Amino acid sequence: MFKIPETHPRYESLMKREKLVEGIEAGITSKQGLIAHGRGEAFDYLIGEKTLDSARRATEFAASLLLAAKKPVISVNGNVAALAAREVIELSNLINAPLEVNIFYRSEERVRKIKEHLEKQGAEVEKVLGDKPNARIPGIEHARARVDREGIYSADVVLAPLEDGDRCEALVEMGKKVITIDLNPLSRTSRHATVSIVDDVERALKNLISVIREKRGEKGVELAPTSGEYDNKENLREVIKEIVNRLKEKDLI
Numbered sequence: 001m002f003k004i005p006e007t008h009p010r011y012e013s014l015m016k017r018e019k020l021v022e023g024i025e026a027g028i029t030s031k032q033g034l035i036a037h038g039r040g041e042a043f044d045y046l047i048g049e050k051t052l053d054s055a056r057r058a059t060e061f062a063a064s065l066l067l068a069a070k071k072p073v074i075s076v077n078g079n080v081a082a083l084a085a086r087e088v089i090e091l092s093n094l095i096n097a098p099l100e101v102n103i104f105y106r107s108e109e110r111v112r113k114i115k116e117h118l119e120k121q122g123a124e125v126e127k128v129l130g131d132k133p134n135a136r137i138p139g140i141e142h143a144r145a146r147v148d149r150e151g152i153y154s155a156d157v158v159l160a161p162l163e164d165g166d167r168c169e170a171l172v173e174m175g176k177k178v179i180t181i182d183l184n185p186l187s188r189t190s191r192h193a194t195v196s197i198v199d200d201v202e203r204a205l206k207n208l209i210s211v212i213r214e215k216r217g218e219k220g221v222e223l224a225p226t227s228g229e230y231d232n233k234e235n236l237r238e239v240i241k242e243i244v245n246r247l248k249e250k251d252l253i
């Protein structure tokens, strides 16, 4: 890995790039994943590379959904594996949810490498699905539809960071609650999800883990929220307002 001095003002952002380049070299991240990350980076600049209040609200609701879920599943792609393997594994253990490798540019080799990477980082072998897909998401073409019957296919709540818009829509269409993490508040994914956390994947997962820990510790916490209690589109409007306000405060508009 290229040595970035910790004093560099863009240290964290540059480290993420290094992790993705390592992911490419290890065969777990796709080249297209680099482009997707670039789109995310642009939005991260706009939000100030820190968690917005609107993202915290989304995280609170997402945590309640995951705690109330009967069958939560965490979907993992090549960017998530490179950037936040430790966090998805920790979350998977915390809420007892399997990790399912589910990638857009599918090759069996890349699925196997992501699975091995997660296991090397400490995931339990039987908790990582996705290498033997035996069901399909209706309405999605070809390999992208392939999922595990015991995983995403039958899950009631799917956490799908950096998801693709039409797959997110198809999962919601199947009646699932879908939680996404996506830096772009305008993406189809953000707009179609039950809850969109507009934040960087690593920051968002860390927050989600700590909110779940807190909620678990609280007595008498309301664990069964209904979607009616949360308005995702309204929260996305709040994200954009926060971006605009931040730019105003900096005297940029």
Ligand code: ATP
Pocket: 036, 037, 038, 039, 040, 041, 043, 083, 162, 163, 164, 165, 166, 181, 182, 183, 184, 187, 188, 189, 190, 199, 200, 201, 202
């Ligand atoms: P959609 O399919 O939802 O309309 P898209 O086609 O623009 O969106 P995809 O390539 O399908 O985007 O998915 C990548 C998404 O992941 C982008 O919206 C991008 O903002 C987001 N993203 C990239 N890197 C990160 C990151 N580190 N943390 C959070 N989100 C990220």
Ligand code: MG
Pocket: 163, 164, 165, 166
């Ligand atoms: Mg897309």
